[in-house]
Amino acid sequence: MKLATTVFGHEFQNPILLAAGTCGFGQELEEVLDVEELGGFVTKSVTVEPRSGNPAPRVTEFGAGMLNSVGLANPGLIRTRSEKLPWLASHVRRARVFVSVAGHTVEEFFQLLEGLDGADGFLGFELNLSCPNDNNRGGPPFALDPEAVSVIVSGCRARTQRPLLAKLAPNDPDVGSTARLATEAGVDGITLVNTLPGLLLRAGSGETELGAGQGGMSGPGLRPAGLRAVREARAHTDVPLLGVGGVLAPQDAVAYARAGANLVQMGTASFAAPRASAAVIRGLKRWGARQGVASWDDLQPSRGVAI
Ligand SMILES: Cc1cc2nc3c(=O)[nH]c(=O)nc-3n(C[C@H](O)[C@H](O)[C@H](O)COP(=O)(O)O)c2cc1C
Numbered sequence: 304m305k306l307a308t309t310v311f312g313h314e315f316q317n318p319i320l321l322a323a324g325t326c327g328f329g330q331e332l333e334e335v336l337d338v339e340e341l342g343g344f345v346t347k348s349v350t351v352e353p354r355s356g357n358p359a360p361r362v363t364e365f366g367a368g369m370l371n372s373v374g375l376a377n378p379g380l381i382r383t384r385s386e387k388l389p390w391l392a393s394h395v396r397r398a399r400v401f402v403s404v405a406g407h408t409v410e411e412f413f414q415l416l417e418g419l420d421g422a423d424g425f426l427g428f429e430l431n432l433s434c435p436n437d438n439n440r441g442g443p444p445f446a447l448d449p450e451a452v453s454v455i456v457s458g459c460r461a462r463t464q465r466p467l468l469a470k471l472a473p474n475d476p477d478v479g480s481t482a483r484l485a486t487e488a489g490v491d492g493i494t495l496v497n498t499l500p501g502l503l504l505r506a507g508s509g510e511t512e513l514g515a516g517q518g519g520m521s522g523p524g525l526r527p528a529g530l531r532a533v534r535e536a537r538a539h540t541d542v543p544l545l546g547v548g549g550v551l552a553p554q555d556a557v558a559y560a561r562a563g564a565n566l567v568q569m570g571t572a573s574f575a576a577p578r579a580s581a582a583v584i585r586g587l588k589r590w591g592a593r594q595g596v597a598s599w600d601d602l603q604p605s606r607g608v609a610i
Pocket of ligand 1: 322323324325346347348362369371373375403431434470496497498520521522523525547548549550568569570571572
């Protein structure tokens with residue numbers, strides 16, 4: 304199966320990207336994975352100020368995946384521009400890089416775009432509108448507030464010519480309408496989904512398993528929510544979609560394509576097996592050969608599939 308696909312006017316050598324927050328800025332993967340094998344990756348979310356993140360433990364496992372409350376630990380805007388992006392510019396050629404940005408306020412999103420847009424080393428921005436652990440000054444994520452989605456996306460659109468993605472939430476009951484709204488406000492693509500708010504408690508003590516209390520759920524248990532969100536979004540918008548949530552195997556990536564995703568991201572799978580993405584890329588080729596599917600692009604549903 305031909306895996307190369309052209310999205311946002313750029314060729315991706317394959318449709319598999321690593322998801323935001325699960326591969327640092329790429330450099331962290333040097334010992335375990337050749338990032339140039341990937342379709343691309345999304346950096347961890349960058350905030351205006353550096354952040355040390357939430358109290359430990361920040362990550363815990365359960366039967367259907369993991370719960371994390373990393374709290375957007377990151378080096379902040381200035382060090383991202385002076386250290387992380389120059390490394391990307393000099394080391395990454397084939398993989399397509401998106402920089403994820405997260406504001407606590409609408410204005411911070413604009414500040415991040417203005418501060419990073421002129422730098423080299425990346426293709427586009429992914430707006431993290433949906434972090435359950437740290438967003439909107441402790442209120443609900445921006446992705447659940449239609450007016451905020453419009454204001455942030457249109458303001459960011461005015462500040463960059465690069466491909467602009469909005470990342471939406473799995474617990475949005477009307478994610479199709481949010482996808483349409485984001486499209487009308489000017490995004491080039493939509494990433495679905497972020498982690499789902501969750502809580503794990505110790506039976507004996509009643510204490511929360513994570514230092515911060517609640518967190519975001521990811522992994523195989525999130526896959527049905529991700530697939531539903533992608534299919535809903537596909538019925539409401541024509542822009543490229545990036546499906547994410549619980550992809551472990553080639554068939555999971557194919558399911559996202561069948562739902563309407565043009566590209567697929569993987570996160571939690573890499574924690575258990577750091578080379579999981581490379582295995583999925585190889586497995587997709589084999590899967591296509593077995594099934595007689597010539598090209599990744601052939602998996603897309605026809606327009607306007609209802610849920
Ligand atoms: C440890 C961890 C950190 C994450 N950090 C971010 C982040 O900084 N920004 C973001 O948009 N999503 C973040 N996510 C969410 C992932 O990008 C992805 O949307 C989610 O994990 C679902 O995909 P998965 O089931 O393949 O992990 C994080 C997820 C995990 C597990």
